[in-house]
Amino acid sequence: MSYVSTAGEFTRDQRYIATRITADGRDGYPVEPGRYRLIVSRACPWANRAIIVRRLLGLEDVLSMGVAGPTHDERSWTFDLDPDQRDPVLGIERLQEAFRKRFPEYDKGITVPAMVDVPTGQVVTNDFAQITLDLSSEWREFHRPGAPELYPADKREEIDKVNKFVFADVNNGVYRAGFAGSQDAYEKAYHRLFDRLDKLSELLAGQRYLAGDTITEADVRLFTTLARFDPVYHGHFKCNRSKLTEMPVLWAYARDLFQTPGFGDTIDFTHIKRHYYEVHRDINPSGIVPLGPDLSGWLTEHGREKLGGRPFGDGTPPPPPKDAEVVPPGHGATIQPELL
Structure with a gap:
């Protein structure tokens, strides 16, 4: 959904879903072990950040991860790495399905990383910059012992x-x-x-x-x-x-x-x-x-x-x-x- 202006300048569409998963659940999505699935592609630099932060903080057992294949078409990322071409937890073939389940008329980019609410199968957020910050600050209760301070308050x-x-x-x-x-x-x-x-x-x-x-x-x-x-x-x-x-x-x-x-x-x-x-x-x-x-x-x-x-x-x-x-x-x- 990004575009090139008449002057030839590339402009990134930054209209991401701003819903947050927080410790107090103020947006309707409280931090809960096992409730959410982080969807990524190892190809994508924005998703790669979330993979790294999740691993450094030791959140693997409380936040599952689905890995889409390295290529996609205009519709969205697909789960072609999985044996039956479907994400084994969400049961979907394309990430687009999780976006459309929450927003049937969704017309912005279907991007990774995306956090999906497993019980409803609906996307929660694809705001890549906020996702990693929230993993550091809002998911602290579930960090592994010895997890680093990636976003310390004093810095x-x-x-x-x-x-x-x-x-x-x-x-x-x-x-x-x-x-x-x-x-x-x-x-x-x-x-x-x-x-x-x-x-x-x-x-x-x-x-x-x-x-x-x-x-x-x-x-x-x-x-x-x-x-x-x-x-x-x-x-x-x-x-x-x-x-x-x-x-x-x-x-x-x-x-x-x-x-x-x-x-x-x-x-x-x-x-x-x-x-x-x-x-x-x-x-x-x-x-x-x-x-x-x-x-x-x-x-x-x-x-x-x-x-x-x-x-x-x-x-x-x-x-x-x-x-x-x-x-x-x-x-x-x-x-x-x-x-x-």
């Missing part, structure tokens, strides 16, 4: 400020370049993106994480874009001044996070590439999915420990992902034999 103003410009210039910036409808709009988006990446490099040269010495919501939001940069955005979206691997500080920062439990083990590079190259036929008419790039570098030494910091603060790393939620073999980064 929220700083985190919100970082999130605002990272969204505008980087998370959404790659799309503004990729879907630009004119040379001028593309060049403006391109320069805005790389100017911000240069500023982020300056910041991260002196501190391990975006808001200090521990991982926060801000790092989750930047990471999912960086993970897709070389496989997709550099070529497919024409963000080609530099590869991530050619930006030393950001590359080391991204590797540091990738090698942190809960981050890299959620990344499915196969789904990521299939989604962008197969779905975006307007900018890749053939639908051919490139074989590269070499992903082995993600597991090489990053050296960020010298900056100090405690990734999880006073908390602890999450346990390994549940068997049913492990990224399929060959879909993530692998170490080349000569690196062993």
